[in-house]
Amino acid sequence: MGGQPAVLAIDQGTTGTTCLVVRADGSVAGRAYSEFTQHFPRPGWVEHDAAEIWEVTRRVAGEALEAARGADVRAVGITNQRETVVLWDRATLEPVHRAIVWQDRRTAPLCRTLREAGHEERVRARTGLVLDPYFSGTKIRWILDERPELRARAEAGELAAGTIDAWLIARLTGGAVHATDPTNASRTLLYDLAEGAWSPELLDLLGVPAALLPEVRPSRGDFGVTAGEALGLEVPIAGVAGDQQAALFGQGCWEEGLAKNTYGTGAFLLMHTGGRFVPSAHGLLTTAACSLDGSPAFALEGSVFIAGAAVQWLRDGLGLLTDAAESEALAASLEGNDGVYFVPAFVGLGAPHWVPDARGAVFGLTRGTTRAHLVRAALEAMAYGTAEVIEAMEADAGSPMTELRVDGGAALNDWLMAFQADVLDRPVRRPALVETTALGAAGLAGLE
Numbered sequence: 001m002g003g004q005p006a007v008l009a010i011d012q013g014t015t016g017t018t019c020l021v022v023r024a025d026g027s028v029a030g031r032a033y034s035e036f037t038q039h040f041p042r043p044g045w046v047e048h049d050a051a052e053i054w055e056v057t058r059r060v061a062g063e064a065l066e067a068a069r070g071a072d073v074r075a076v077g078i079t080n081q082r083e084t085v086v087l088w089d090r091a092t093l094e095p096v097h098r099a100i101v102w103q104d105r106r107t108a109p110l111c112r113t114l115r116e117a118g119h120e121e122r123v124r125a126r127t128g129l130v131l132d133p134y135f136s137g138t139k140i141r142w143i144l145d146e147r148p149e150l151r152a153r154a155e156a157g158e159l160a161a162g163t164i165d166a167w168l169i170a171r172l173t174g175g176a177v178h179a180t181d182p183t184n185a186s187r188t189l190l191y192d193l194a195e196g197a198w199s200p201e202l203l204d205l206l207g208v209p210a211a212l213l214p215e216v217r218p219s220r221g222d223f224g225v226t227a228g229e230a231l232g233l234e235v236p237i238a239g240v241a242g243d244q245q246a247a248l249f250g251q252g253c254w255e256e257g258l259a260k261n262t263y264g265t266g267a268f269l270l271m272h273t274g275g276r277f278v279p280s281a282h283g284l285l286t287t288a289a290c291s292l293d294g295s296p297a298f299a300l301e302g303s304v305f306i307a308g309a310a311v312q313w314l315r316d317g318l319g320l321l322t323d324a325a326e327s328e329a330l331a332a333s334l335e336g337n338d339g340v341y342f343v344p345a346f347v348g349l350g351a352p353h354w355v356p357d358a359r360g361a362v363f364g365l366t367r368g369t370t371r372a373h374l375v376r377a378a379l380e381a382m383a384y385g386t387a388e389v390i391e392a393m394e395a396d397a398g399s400p401m402t403e404l405r406v407d408g409g410a411a412l413n414d415w416l417m418a419f420q421a422d423v424l425d426r427p428v429r430r431p432a433l434v435e436t437t438a439l440g441a442a443g444l445a446g447l448e
Contacts, residue, residue, distance in 0.1 A: 283352025
């Protein structure tokens with residue numbers, strides 16, 4: 001294409017897809033974004049149309065490439081919403097079921113049954129995770145139980161399954177590659193973190209056929225070449241990571257003890273623990289992280305399921321906002337919260353509590369309560385949830401966190417970041433470009 005070398009970074013999130021064309025100097029040559037449809041077929045259920053995700057991603061990538069005309073795009077990096085799982089036909093590349101999203105709670109009864117049968121400690125020792133509907137493995141099991149014909153096809157090798165990265169890789173390569181990376185594999189309940197491989201024991205426990213699963217390749221590695229008809233160019237897919245690990249990488253948290261919080265649909269705080277697998281005694285998760293040299297790396301993680309999604313609900317569900325950006329001025333218009341508190345447990349509580357059946361609540365309502373109070377309470381809830389996770393993380397790490405690096409859309413909210421710093425009583429560091437998730441994907445794909 002000519003021009004300065006660049007990477008196409010695809011950031012496939014929970015509510016939309018962002019694509020950036022990032023030059024070698026870190027500047028952005030082209031940017032595009034589009035939301036897609038959220039499906040809520042029953043209370044506690046959240047689904048996406050995987051075909052729509054692909055079409056939106058392809059369109060947005062094309063728009064970013066068009067905006068960056070003249071850039072010499074040499075590779076693709078992918079980062080994605082984790083845990084959300086897709087099943088598709090290997091021959092046609094068509095989904096056979098809607099994607100079940102990470103927020104979905106339908107497998108809570110199965111998780112409860114497994115816990116009551118005494119499997120949680122065994123699962124945690126292998127995966128670093130807890131038995132919660134959040135993760136992919138029980139979602140796959142649910143689909144196969146509900147659709148027995150799909151189980152037969154899965155066992156025959158006709159179907160493929162994976163998190164969104166694997167789905168996009170399959171579509172981008174025209175079906176030539178079925179692969180994922182350790183950061184995504186580590187969110188399935190099926191991956192042995194210490195061994196760095198799918199666990200036959202856990203596949204058997206959850207009833208997931210091994211034939212369904214993708215090959216696990218290093219995050220900075222070879223994921224095939226884009227088919228010309230997919231994006232209009234043929235370049236290697238050279239970096240893949242789940243969104244939170246990509247943000248950790250993009251924030252420069254490559255060494256033990258460095259941490260970041262991403263304020264997106266949820267809030268996700270990760271602390272790099274280097275090559276140490278650190279089991280949590282305080283309600284956190286142990287997960288895979290990215291490394292510069294491809295060696296095994298780990299992180300402690302605290303997942304707050306609802307953050308920016310609460311503001312989205314105030315906007316779309318209650319009509320209290322026309323734009324999420326209004327929340328900053330509304331929160332700042334009050335001197336205090338006047339005793340109004342919001343618990344945004346729309347899909348249960350994540351770290352450090354792990355209560356899948358919890359539901360949201362607002363406390364302290366009076367006749368004097370206004371929309372500004374509700375908006376402020378939603379923002380405060382993000383900060384309090386983050387503080388709770390940091391307290392647990394410091395207890396696990398055995399040392400204080402001296403600063404918090406932040407990114408994600410809600411990190412642009414100056415009022416929220418100031419309130420977060422006050423709650424934590426320590427600095428909050430925000431980069432000039434908060435799209436560190438996409439920048440992490442670009443870095444993994446070879447942008448130095």
